[in-house]
Amino acid sequence: MESDPSASDSDRPQVPRAVRLAYHNGQWIPGDKLCIPMRDPAVTQAVTAVERVRVYNGRLFQIDRHLDRWQHTTDALAITGLPSRQELAEQIDEVIRRNDAWLQTQNEFGVLWFASPGIAGSPTLVIDLYPIDSALMQRRINSGSPLIVTSVRQPSAECWPRNIKVRCRLHYYLADREATRQNPGSLGILLDSDGSITETSIANVLIVHAGEVVSPPDDQVLQGVSRDVVRELCDALDIPWRERRIYPDELRAADEVLLTGTSCGLWFANSIDGSPLRSAGPVYQRLRAGFDALVADH
Structure with a gap:
């Protein structure tokens, strides 16, 4: 069984065969030439709202949920003067249309x-x-990713809400760096102030105990779109879902550990803190089949 060789979510270097165009404040610029001024708060203070949406079968997956979270984030950061929800959706469609050759x-x-x-x-x-690095995603789906519980703490919710998606990600960087030093290719799990687990830089973390899927509560982690989809799949498949704080010893002893994130949707942990490699469990397999069916219908 292979370990995941990368903590990145998408960036395998590719030889461009067509120019990818990006939208930047009304202008169309080659994506690799994008730049913003050094005085922009995105650079000086990391004040940046961000969203990423996976495309399946030519359609944006769960776009309404992403737009809902986008609105919540931009409201929390008081970023005004942006396009309306409908205008933004139309601009996203335009970016896709203009990149037909690249696609x-x-x-x-x-x-x-x-x-x-x-x-x-x-x-x-x-x-x-x-x-999307399709080979990496398929490797995660089939073989999982190793996890390391790090010493890095999540910023307090009193600093900024955990249910907004921003690009201030130093804590995630430090967690992945610590994890990689222990086991190259691992994803680092961040802890809360009480020592309970929260999430990784690219995924929400769930455990399976006695057939029940357990998640950290909503106010402790980013409310991931893929996590919400998996919660609905649990309901549809009569798999119990519960939310409570999870501590590292529970994580290590769990029957299964599941991961949810945009680029891969749903995959699993194949090792915790250097434990022997494990294969996909029965709850993961049921949920993964449900996720694949949802994507196919989409």
């Missing part, structure tokens, strides 16, 4: 957009596409 070179892709307060009261908005 012919890709097996799978996603859409990323971010905004900052900008300069002089004029917000910054960027919409871009990114390639």
Whole structure:
């Protein structure tokens, strides 16, 4: 069984065969040439709302939920002057249309957009596409990813809400760096102030205990779109779902450990803190089959 060789979510270097165009404040720019001023709050203070959406079968997956979270995040950061929800959806569609030639070179892709307060009261908005490393995603789905419980703590919810999606990610970087030092290719799990687990840089973390799926509570982690989809799949498949704090010893002793995130949707942990490799469990297999069926219908 292979371990996941990368803590990245998408970025295998590719030889471009067509120019990828990105939207930047009304202009169309080659994606690899995008830049923002050094004075932008996205650079000076990491004030950046961000969303990423996976595309399946030519359609944006769970786009309404992503737009809901986007609105919540931009409201929390008081980023004003942005397009309306409908206008943003239309701009995303336009980015996809303008990149038809580039998309012919890709097996799978996603859409990323971010905004900052900008300069002089004029917000910054960027919409871009990114390639999905299909081989990496399939490896995660089939073989899982190793996890390391790190010493890195989540910033307190008194600093900023955990249910907004932002690009201030130093804590995730430090957790993955610590994890990689212990086991290359591992994802680092961050802890809360009481020592309970929260999430990784790219995934929500769930455990399976006695047939029940257990998640950290909503107020402790980012309310991931894929996590919400899996919660609904649990309801549809009569798999009990419960939310409570989870501690590292429970994680290590769990029957299964599941991971949810945009680019892969749902996969599993094949090792915790260097434990022997484990294969996909029965609850994961049921949920993964349900997720695949949902994507196929989508």
